[in-house]
Amino acid sequence: MNELLRMRDVSLTYRTEEGDVPAVRNVDLDLDRGEILGLAGESGCGKSTLASTILRLQPPSARVTGEVLFEGHDVLTMSWGDLRALRWAGASMVFQGALHSLNPVRRVGDQIAEPIHLHDPDIEDKKVEARVGELLEQVGLPAARARAYPHQLSGGQKQRIMIAMALACRPRLIVADEPTTALDVMVQAQVLHVLSGLVHELGVGMLMISHDLSVLADLCDRIVVMYGGRVVEQGPSKLVFGEALHPYAAALSAAFPRVGDPAARFAPSGLPGDPPDPAALPPGCSFAPRCPKSIEECSSAVPELRSFGADRQAACIRVEQP
Amino acid sequence: MSAAQNPAAHDGSPGVPATLSARQLARRRRRDSFLRGWRLFRRNRSGMLGLVVLALFALVALAAPLLASAEGLEVTKATGGVLEPPSSEYWLGTDDQGRSVLTLLIWGARISLFVGLAATVISMVIGTLVGLVSGFSSGWAGAVLFRLTEWFLVIPFLPLAIVLATVLGRSLFNIALVIGVTSWPSTALLIRSQTLSIKERAYIERARVLGAGRWHQIRKHVLPNVMPMVFANTTLTVAIAILAETTLSFLGLGDPTRVSWGSMLEDAFQVGAITTGAWWFIVPPGVCVVLVVLAFTLVGQALEEVLNPRLKGGRAMMIGGGGGGGGT
Amino acid sequence: MTGRLLEARKVSVEFVARGGQVARALDGVDLEVGAGEIVALVGESGSGKTTVARTMLGLERPASGEVVFEGKPLSYSLRRLRELRRRVQMVLQDPAGALNPRQTVYESVAEGMRLHGIAAKDPEKRNETQLVAAAMASAGLRPPERLFLRYPHELSGGQRQRVLIAGALALGPELLIADEPVSSLDASIRGEILALLLKLRDELGLGVLVVTHDLGLAWNIADRIAVMYLGRVVEAGPTEEVLQAPQHPYTQALLSVVPEIEQVRPVVLTGEIPDPSRIPGGCRFHPRCPAVADGSAAADGVEEACRNQPLEILPPDPHGHHVACHLAALRSSTGPRTGSIV
Numbered sequence A: 001m002n003e004l005l006r007m008r009d010v011s012l013t014y015r016t017e018e019g020d021v022p023a024v025r026n027v028d029l030d031l032d033r034g035e036i037l038g039l040a041g042e043s044g045c046g047k048s049t050l051a052s053t054i055l056r057l058q059p060p061s062a063r064v065t066g067e068v069l070f071e072g073h074d075v076l077t078m079s080w081g082d083l084r085a086l087r088w089a090g091a092s093m094v095f096q097g098a099l100h101s102l103n104p105v106r107r108v109g110d111q112i113a114e115p116i117h118l119h120d121p122d123i124e125d126k127k128v129e130a131r132v133g134e135l136l137e138q139v140g141l142p143a144a145r146a147r148a149y150p151h152q153l154s155g156g157q158k159q160r161i162m163i164a165m166a167l168a169c170r171p172r173l174i175v176a177d178e179p180t181t182a183l184d185v186m187v188q189a190q191v192l193h194v195l196s197g198l199v200h201e202l203g204v205g206m207l208m209i210s211h212d213l214s215v216l217a218d219l220c221d222r223i224v225v226m227y228g229g230r231v232v233e234q235g236p237s238k239l240v241f242g243e244a245l246h247p248y249a250a251a252l253s254a255a256f257p258r259v260g261d262p263a264a265r266f267a268p269s270g271l272p273g274d275p276p277d278p279a280a281l282p283p284g285c286s287f288a289p290r291c292p293k294s295i296e297e298c299s300s301a302v303p304e305l306r307s308f309g310a311d312r313q314a315a316c317i318r319v320e321q322p
Numbered sequence B: 001m002s003a004a005q006n007p008a009a010h011d012g013s014p015g016v017p018a019t020l021s022a023r024q025l026a027r028r029r030r031r032d033s034f035l036r037g038w039r040l041f042r043r044n045r046s047g048m049l050g051l052v053v054l055a056l057f058a059l060v061a062l063a064a065p066l067l068a069s070a071e072g073l074e075v076t077k078a079t080g081g082v083l084e085p086p087s088s089e090y091w092l093g094t095d096d097q098g099r100s101v102l103t104l105l106i107w108g109a110r111i112s113l114f115v116g117l118a119a120t121v122i123s124m125v126i127g128t129l130v131g132l133v134s135g136f137s138s139g140w141a142g143a144v145l146f147r148l149t150e151w152f153l154v155i156p157f158l159p160l161a162i163v164l165a166t167v168l169g170r171s172l173f174n175i176a177l178v179i180g181v182t183s184w185p186s187t188a189l190l191i192r193s194q195t196l197s198i199k200e201r202a203y204i205e206r207a208r209v210l211g212a213g214r215w216h217q218i219r220k221h222v223l224p225n226v227m228p229m230v231f232a233n234t235t236l237t238v239a240i241a242i243l244a245e246t247t248l249s250f251l252g253l254g255d256p257t258r259v260s261w262g263s264m265l266e267d268a269f270q271v272g273a274i275t276t277g278a279w280w281f282i283v284p285p286g287v288c289v290v291l292v293v294l295a296f297t298l299v300g301q302a303l304e305e306v307l308n309p310r311l312k313g314g315r316a317m318m319i320g321g322g323g324g325g326g327g328t
Numbered sequence C: 001m002t003g004r005l006l007e008a009r010k011v012s013v014e015f016v017a018r019g020g021q022v023a024r025a026l027d028g029v030d031l032e033v034g035a036g037e038i039v040a041l042v043g044e045s046g047s048g049k050t051t052v053a054r055t056m057l058g059l060e061r062p063a064s065g066e067v068v069f070e071g072k073p074l075s076y077s078l079r080r081l082r083e084l085r086r087r088v089q090m091v092l093q094d095p096a097g098a099l100n101p102r103q104t105v106y107e108s109v110a111e112g113m114r115l116h117g118i119a120a121k122d123p124e125k126r127n128e129t130q131l132v133a134a135a136m137a138s139a140g141l142r143p144p145e146r147l148f149l150r151y152p153h154e155l156s157g158g159q160r161q162r163v164l165i166a167g168a169l170a171l172g173p174e175l176l177i178a179d180e181p182v183s184s185l186d187a188s189i190r191g192e193i194l195a196l197l198l199k200l201r202d203e204l205g206l207g208v209l210v211v212t213h214d215l216g217l218a219w220n221i222a223d224r225i226a227v228m229y230l231g232r233v234v235e236a237g238p239t240e241e242v243l244q245a246p247q248h249p250y251t252q253a254l255l256s257v258v259p260e261i262e263q264v265r266p267v268v269l270t271g272e273i274p275d276p277s278r279i280p281g282g283c284r285f286h287p288r289c290p291a292v293a294d295g296s297a298a299a300d301g302v303e304e305a306c307r308n309q310p311l312e313i314l315p316p317d318p319h320g321h322h323v324a325c326h327l328a329a330l331r332s333s334t335g336p337r338t339g340s341i342v
Helices: A047-055 A080-089 A108-119 A125-138 A143-147 A155-167 A185-202 A213-219 A237-242 A247-254 B022-043 B045-062 B101-136 B140-154 B157-168 B172-199 B202-210 B214-250 B261-270 B279-307 B315-319 C049-056 C078-087 C105-116 C128-138 C157-169 C187-204 C215-221 C239-244 C249-257 C303-308 C326-331
Strands: A003-016 A019-032 A036-040 A062-070 A091-094 A173-177 A205-210 A222-227 A230-236 C004-016 C022-034 C038-042 C064-069 C088-091 C175-179 C207-212 C224-229 C232-238 C321-323 C339-341
Touching: A003 A047, A003 A205, A019 A036, A019 A047, A019 A062, A019 A205, A019 A230, A036 A047, A036 A213, A047 A062, A047 A080, A047 A091, A047 A173, A047 A205, A080 A091, A080 A108, A091 A155, A108 A125, A108 A143, A108 A155, A125 A143, A125 A155, A125 A185, A155 A173, A155 A185, A185 A205, A185 A213, A185 C249, A205 A213, A213 A222, A213 A237, A213 A247, A222 A237, A222 A247, A230 A237, A230 A247, A237 A247, A247 C187, B022 B045, B022 B279, B022 C105, B022 C128, B045 B101, B045 B279, B101 B140, B101 B172, B101 B214, B101 B261, B101 B279, B140 B172, B157 B172, B157 B214, B172 B214, B202 B214, B202 C088, B202 C105, B202 C157, B214 B261, B214 B279, B261 B279, C004 C049, C004 C207, C022 C038, C022 C049, C022 C207, C022 C232, C038 C049, C038 C187, C038 C215, C049 C175, C049 C207, C078 C088, C078 C105, C088 C157, C105 C128, C105 C157, C128 C157, C157 C187, C175 C187, C187 C207, C187 C215, C207 C215, C215 C239, C224 C239, C224 C249, C232 C239, C232 C249, C303 C326
Parallel strands: A036 A205, A036 A222, A091 A173, A173 A205, C038 C207, C038 C224, C088 C175, C175 C207
Antiparallel strands: A003 A019, A003 A062, A222 A230, C004 C022, C004 C064, C224 C232, C232 C321, C321 C339
16 A cells, blocks of 8 residues: 555643643644655654654653554554564664664674564574675665674764664664754765665655754655644645745744855844743744734634645645635 | 833743842852752652651750760769669660660760761762862873772771771771771762763863863862762761771770760670670660661662752753754 | 954864874864954864864864964963953853853853953943843843843753853953854754844954854855865855855865755765874865766866875965865966965
């Protein structure tokens, strides 16, 4: 089937000593095979929390409602055995901060091999070795690097090891959480090159999470922008980046100016205030306090996601129908 | 009222009038952080229990003259019989000289607690200084102090204590000195490793950029961040010091003219209280030592929890911090 | 644009790595910053840009070359360094780590002031509290009193960065060095901090040296830009010229991979910046240079030079556009080894 991921009305609330904190509110998301979907937003918007539900990795103190359907089966309610089979072989993750995700005292080849052994305990060592070599070459590293320890590798190389690890069990969906945030521009380009190559070569679906809208615009087919735990805009990536409907998405894309654009010279564009604290969300539209276009009505009710043409949606009452 | 005089924050926290001076601000900060720490400490039940027990013992030690006459310590004035079991007159019986064991216990608390505290002060001062300097200086001074610390750490406590006590003579101060001198290395190592990690923090470099010399960096940045560990370590060190004093007194190295729980145990042992079954002479001092040490340990553990910087993150740590692209 | 304030003249900085090898983090850099201008120092990690900033502030001592402040070479005595630090300040990377978690905002901002006795010397006779409030207000924290007793962990990333800037401003410096001022901040507030830097330049006449890997940032606020690779400046000049008509293959490659530029075909360099203890001979970029790889250097006859002939250090000319590249030198109208396209 082409349908890979369907999230329906997903909400996640953390239960803390000081009360309930809504991290994700009523999110719908679709992802198909061979598609790259970008999930954009800043700290506190809920994007990483949302992604953690795909593999049911949310913390035990979190209460989740809604459906997370992976190939038609609800991840939130599936049995433990089904979940184990799903994790890594159905969908896998490339975590943020590769520096901390690798075990410093084990060779990287062994760490890539680990999920292979877990899913197929009887597999022969020779086959595993061959597979590890194959994976390293897919991410652009020589097979001999399997014998290296993490501290012998650079940041970009470590991130590629993480990608190789995510591919180990031939998943159909890869979730990449801020895969290039700590990397230099050139290394970032290399890693993104690897990722997009993999999607086209292997036909996997990819959910890419980032706060850098320009990176997502380049790589992804569609982008979903989150703010305060909700989806505020979604649509084709070039449109969301270049002609955003929602004021927040517009501000996010303006934060990364195009080099050569005379309008951006000596005119850095930013928003006052800070992204909202999920424990203290403003009433109505959570972006209203910072929004250049907000009016009184914005604070009275949470705006619904409305459609603006095929496959474009925005949650803002100030956007006119074209 | 203008905004400058009463700026209440949108989030409801009280504003600070601009008329407060720097000193008043500093005082307020100290008071606020102390109250916050106290509130956190209160939630820890075992810590509170330890604190209550310690408070009781401290009270007893301080109020000793009120609770039991000092004359009860003098052998010549002893009125009881030899090793009498507990009765209505002598609640905990008498010792081999006819003195009330309860009186001895109350006055013994003073000595045991005092020596323990004095030894701890000596140990903490030496240990903190050595730890700070050896951690902060990267040159030969640091290396020399480190070797010195290791050397002292390796020497076995008891033989060294016995030798020192014999050489220095038997007095309260000397016991405190002996304990202090033999227990500072572990503190020094702890402080040193903490200093080493703090030295790399960005705010130390910032102080340097602002124009601070080395001493300012240590005093204003390293020390305050190391102090929590020092406090927690202190309470545990007191426990060890009291035990050490008890041990040394038990071995006969204490001041013969003063009564402490350790010396009571020594007397009890010498007169064969175990074989004669005079439990009222042995058990109370032993129990007191155990209770005090336990109480200090509980308080120390609770303090460590309170002062652990992890707690300062609060909810920010759960959601993913207030900056950067990552997080939720 | 008034005269040069702080200069680095042919500065080299060496570190001894584990194993005894000498790594040249800086291999001859000429850079100057004057009052009232914003200079961007751009490069990837390993380029040496942060080392330049730290050396110019006296935190590192050069193995060769010198740092010159107001025309006088820097002496590393405590007193002279302290004088320098009052007039040249730095805002460190990572606002979360750069503030002592046990100090309140007030104490963090007042710290520098107290070290230099600023309150005693104030011509307007303001006391310490007023000066702290003024510095915080200049950094955009209003009303400042509300934040006096807060701790760093209670602030947002943007506020922490402003506190750091206020702490630097409290000394009344003439030059500010900002190391990655917005890289750890949320995207939507980057603009505010950058606008603050521009405001400080316009209203207080501050000179700013911004160290960053972000070319978009340089486009936003920098008057001049210097691009670094493996310890050397490889291209320098006015921002518009360097970023719109880059001459050095490395600059061209960097610009091509910045995601928002779609017209240019991305030139993704292979490999990573080499280890500074093993700097390649000749032009240090030649092993990764696309012009060498695709034969255009050979076609123009400079490939030999690229592999064997080292390039000279670019002069600190504040107006010209300079490139350290054999190919660019050949193709430009003027002849010298360092191609000067004025």
